[in-house]
Amino acid sequence: MDDQLLSIFEQFPNKQRDDLIPLLHKIQEEYGYLSEELIIETGKYLDISVNKIYGVATFYDNFRFGPKGKYHIRLCHGTACHVSGSGNILSELEKQLHIRNGETDKNGVFSLEVVSCIGACGLAPLIEINDEYYTQLTSDSLQKIIQQYRENHSNIYEN
């Protein structure tokens, strides 16, 4: 166990079951996601079965089990976005990136997360890529955006 994790555990000296979710949040903040190893260590620390922790963590959309990509795409699936066709945007994204909700592509470039309302319902449907917002999307505009990011990435890679 590394010191980083140890210092997170030290913030929860009571080792109670109630500590589980705040602890997982802290770990995700530090490490970006919950790896198998981190879940196992958490289980040992709190004396809770790994299966139980995994069950709790998969219940909430907030927890991730793999690293984010370089470009993390969050697709809004709130009510307004839903009625303006965010479902189509999702299938377009999945087609373009060959990944599904919650996954990261093989090269670690893109990752996709479907979230509840982002709070920009007037501009639906929309996605957010690393804090940049792209609004009132259509399949065509989405394709261009993704293409742009791909080119950016390969330019950086080549130089």
Next chain:
Amino acid sequence: MSFTIYVNNTPIEVQEGETLLPVLRRNGIKIPTVCYMHGFTPSGACRLCVVEVEGKRDLITSCTYPVEPEMEIKTNSMRVIKARKALVEMLLANHPDDCLYCERNGNCELQWLAEEMNIKERLFFSRKNSDKRDHSSPSVYRDPAKCILCNRCVRVCEEVQLVTAIEFISRGNKTTVNSAFDKGLNVSSCINCGQCIMVCPTGALVDISHIEKVQSVLDSSKKDAVALLSPAFITSVAEFFNLKAIDKPTNLLKTVLAKMGFKHIYHMGQAADLNIEMETEALLSALENNQTPIFSSCCPAWIKYAEEFQSQMLENISHVKSPQQIMGRIAKYHSESKQEQDIEKLYTVSFVPCVANKFESSREENTQKGISEVDAVISVREFMKMLRSHGININRLLYEKNDKGLEYVSPAGYQMGYSGGKAEAIAHHVNHKIFGKNAEPIKFSPPKNPGSKREVKVKIGEREIGFAWVSGIREAQEYFDLLKQEGRKDIHYIEVMACQGGCAGGGGQPIATYIDKNKQRKKTGQELEKNTTYDSPGKSEKLQKLLGALKGDKGIIEELHTQFRKRDVLK
């Protein structure tokens, strides 16, 4: 305090504090449910047990609702029936509808519910989970497509067995019962006890079947099938077909198995006698060296639990192999009738009320040069299936002459079939070993109170020896913790069975969801005990002969002992 409630306009006397469901059931009113389990805190999750209460706007779940004075309820109004039907229709939304090919065809609670609710067509369609099947375990096969998320397996695994190998993973319509990181049961903390199978209402959890393996051997001329009958298995079959000791169930089974094509048939009671003999020796030497308590080693699920969770206890567990492995070993390598037969030609099949034995037979320690001591393990359920596929009618065979005896055993084997029996057998054998033939019979009287600790202290000679027995891993763990906490040294032998009630409640018994058959099986076992040839392992000439032959070669006794190791699993 008792008062009256009105159920469908009929007055019923109830006690304050009771919940509705047990009251209704007690009065013969059938209430469907899939999540309710006797002895567990009701969760009200499946909502099938809804009833209508006069003056209440919504339907209420009878399993969680306490009785109130003068309450008027309806259990079969149109509203109730419609609500239940809708619930079952939704349970069926992602069900594969492959009843014809299902292990539980004809014995499935979901099938019964669909029939009772008069469901004629599929109303809802949803994604099936057929891609998540898990073949990885040697004992338990999981098919999440058939799972209706009733929570019973998860609760048994956590609350009775303390293992938590499975849990609800994910959320909403994506929920499945699975182990951590969606890995197979083989890397989880599963101890293969099979209690999840016993409570599963559908075919989502079944045992890994060995029927086809065995069938192909029965038909081949290259191999000789050898049947090893465990006493608990004989008890279970006798109980199932309502056979009495006078019907000689063992001899009957011998006839049946010979008809199926088994060449040799052994009574595992002999191995149980050997197990008792060797475990008694282990206890006596531990008493001498002050290394008590000694834990029994005959339950493979308990052994796996100890290897995973309590590795510091491993050295105190007796290293004697379980009766199944002892019998397999003897049948393959040391049988009396063995001629210059090639060991590879023999194919040993054990018949047990257990699914953990399937795992045990595949343990590396229980093989030699790639040859298993026990090649296949048939549970009581599988045996019933084989009976049907072979077209054998047990009741008809009762009229045939069954006088070929197999019962050259002591009652110990049958005693090992229920919780507390083995401790008693060991106590008697300790007495016999110390005093020989002139031993005064000892009194082994278990406490009668249901809540009391399962302990007996027996005065043998000068010494008082403490025996204890626990069944169900939670009960076992709580007892160990208590012993440790109180620093007690007065308990010397502890019998541990992973299933509640011992093998009588084993994971390979016939599925009988709402009926607690453990006690009945114990009674049947105790009746069969009386019919054995010898009254204790010490008096068995056959055992003494076998032991004499075996003891001539120290290596053989070593073969009948095994090693346990710490296991690193996801827990």
